Amino acid sequence: MFVAKRLGNLVVCMSILAGGCSTTPPPATLTLPATDLVGFCRGLSLDATLVGDPTDERLTWLVSRSTGARRDLVWPTGYVARFVPEVEVLDERGRVAFRAGDAIVEGCLAVRDSNGNDVLRIAP
Amino acid sequence: MRMEGPMWRRLALLGTVALLSLQVASASATSSEPGGESVDAAYGERTDCGLDALDGLQTDMTGALANRAEDLQAKYGELPGLVAILFGSDGFSFVVQGDVDSWAAIAKEAGIRVYQSCVPEDLAAAVHESVADQNYAKGEFAIAGYNAFTDSLDVATTNDGARLRDRVASAVERLPAGVLRISNAESGQDVRFAGRLADSPPFFGGGRIISQFGDGCSTGFYISSATYGTTMVTAGHCAGNGVQFANGNLTLIVGTMEGSSLPNPDLGLLDGASCSARSFSAGNTTSSKPITEDAEPITGTTYCQFGSVSYRKCASYSSLNYQICDASGCTSGLAFTARECSSPLAAGGDSGGGVFREYADATIGPRAIVVGGGQLGTGNTCFRVDHRRNTITSFYSAVVLEY
Numbered sequence: 001m002f003v004a005k006r007l008g009n010l011v012v013c014m015s016i017l018a019g020g021c022s023t024t025p026p027p028a029t030l031t032l033p034a035t036d037l038v039g040f041c042r043g044l045s046l047d048a049t050l051v052g053d054p055t056d057e058r059l060t061w062l063v064s065r066s067t068g069a070r071r072d073l074v075w076p077t078g079y080v081a082r083f084v085p086e087v088e089v090l091d092e093r094g095r096v097a098f099r100a101g102d103a104i105v106e107g108c109l110a111v112r113d114s115n116g117n118d119v120l121r122i123a124p
Numbered sequence: 125m126r127m128e129g130p131m132w133r134r135l136a137l138l139g140t141v142a143l144l145s146l147q148v149a150s151a152s153a154t155s156s157e158p159g160g161e162s163v164d165a166a167y168g169e170r171t172d173c174g175l176d177a178l179d180g181l182q183t184d185m186t187g188a189l190a191n192r193a194e195d196l197q198a199k200y201g202e203l204p205g206l207v208a209i210l211f212g213s214d215g216f217s218f219v220v221q222g223d224v225d226s227w228a229a230i231a232k233e234a235g236i237r238v239y240q241s242c243v244p245e246d247l248a249a250a251v252h253e254s255v256a257d258q259n260y261a262k263g264e265f266a267i268a269g270y271n272a273f274t275d276s277l278d279v280a281t282t283n284d285g286a287r288l289r290d291r292v293a294s295a296v297e298r299l300p301a302g303v304l305r306i307s308n309a310e311s312g313q314d315v316r317f318a319g320r321l322a323d324s325p326p327f328f329g330g331g332r333i334i335s336q337f338g339d340g341c342s343t344g345f346y347i348s349s350a351t352y353g354t355t356m357v358t359a360g361h362c363a364g365n366g367v368q369f370a371n372g373n374l375t376l377i378v379g380t381m382e383g384s385s386l387p388n389p390d391l392g393l394l395d396g397a398s399c400s401a402r403s404f405s406a407g408n409t410t411s412s413k414p415i416t417e418d419a420e421p422i423t424g425t426t427y428c429q430f431g432s433v434s435y436r437k438c439a440s441y442s443s444l445n446y447q448i449c450d451a452s453g454c455t456s457g458l459a460f461t462a463r464e465c466s467s468p469l470a471a472g473g474d475s476g477g478g479v480f481r482e483y484a485d486a487t488i489g490p491r492a493i494v495v496g497g498g499q500l501g502t503g504n505t506c507f508r509v510d511h512r513r514n515t516i517t518s519f520y521s522a523v524v525l526e527y
Binding site: 035036038039040041042043044045046047048064065066067068069071074105106107108109110111112116118120123124 | 332334335336337338339340341359361362363364365366374386390432433448449450451452470471472473474475495496497498499500501509
């Protein structure tokens with residue numbers, strides 16, 4: 001028991017030396033606006049980059065490189081965003097699928113809202 | 125328009141238009157001469173390129189001069205570097221590209237002046253290629269000249285200039301806007317450049333259109349609607365009503381979306397600039413064909429879509445009444461075609477592009493427009509769905525316009 005306690009203290013001290021006893025959790029992930037993936041794309045060509053902001057309700061969107069216009073996005077169900085500090089979009093398996101600044105050249109119209117605003121999803 | 129009489133006699137008359145602009149330039153512009161230099165090879169004098177080079181050109185051509193021009197063209201027209209032959213009451217002038225001095229002997233022999241072109245070499249080469257092409261003899265080309273006022277190479281044609289502009293379009297797409305201008309010799313109106321990615325009025329089908337939000341689609345074909353008048357068909361998901369579209373390099377407005385419908389049908393109309401009953405029609409950015417007999421598609425016959433991303437993808441439909449649903453809703457009555465995903469039938473941005481039957485006489489017959497595509501399940505089969513001709517014409521109370 002005594003030996004085990006000493007070993008425990010040693011591990012703690014080694015941790016302090018190695019990493020400052022950091023207990024910072026991994027960056028939180030935020031659920032992205034989602035749509036079911038139906039395997040069908042009402043296609044659009046794009047010349048845009050991915051942008052993200054954790055304070056924006058959409059979290060991610062596209063900015064057209066030619067017109068500067070913003071296009072809101074939906075993602076497949078299960079996709080999340082994390083900010084490290086720039087946005088990364090993780091797929092349903094937790095793999096990084098997109099990062100801030102990624103060039104997006106093809107998309108699909110996901111839905112057009114009642115105001116006529118188009119929401120896109122990035123083509124698979 | 126086809127004019128009668130020997131080619132160069134026609135050119136002599138038609139040259140008036142082109143030369144008038146040059147003379148206007150000579151009289152008006154005094155401080156904006158372009159760079160470069162020209163050589164008056166006949167007299168051994170070097171003068172500034174542009175205004176001085178063009179000074180003195182007249183337009184009162186006589187029959188004798190026209191015949192002389194014909195002789196010159198026959199003798200020297202195939203020599204490399206020739207951009208244009210200008211002519212006036214004081215004789216003829218050759219505009220050449222490259223080593224002007226090499227033309228000195230020719231100039232002395234023929235009694236002509238030689239000027240170095242101020243236009244970019246690739247453009248000059250493209251124009252020369254058009255001049256040298258045998259199509260030239262069919263009346264497509266009239267005269268070309270450097271316009272110092274606009275610092276451009278102006279080309280006048282005897283008709284709508286379709287063949288000529290196709291020949292030079294690839295060069296034009298690489299050049300700043302306005303460097304080459306083609307106008308109709310009789311009307312003086314500019315002739316459009318035909319290019320999927322940088323089109324100009326009258327716009328063709330198969331050209332790239334980009335919305336004010338940056339979304340790209342394709343033009344389909346030209347229709348006359350009882351409700352909307354003459355408009356260009358595209359896909360409704362490209363934008364809602366009131367959204368403006370430019371051409372592929374964002375230099376010209378193609379039109380504003382109207383009659384946009386989503387999801388059923390997924391159709392829209394572009395109304396604004398003039399359009400033409402032609403569509404880009406090959407695996408490149410410039411070739412186009414006139415649109416003739418439209419009809420409903422049938423299964424088992426090969427049709428080709430001419431969207432502005434994939435350019436030309438041919439396949440046959442296996443179904444003509446397919447329905448597909450997504451977050452936007454369901455779209456029905458679609459023509460359906462599928463093949464292995466390794467050889468896709470369309471890509472994002474092809475939407476709205478026309479699907480045509482290719483006829484042996486180099487015309488094309490509209491059958492549908494591209495709506496979208498996807499993958500069947502998790503397999504290796506990808507599909508494309510298109511709105512059939514009848515869906516378009518019935519929804520808009522329209523007829524397809526033919527060339």
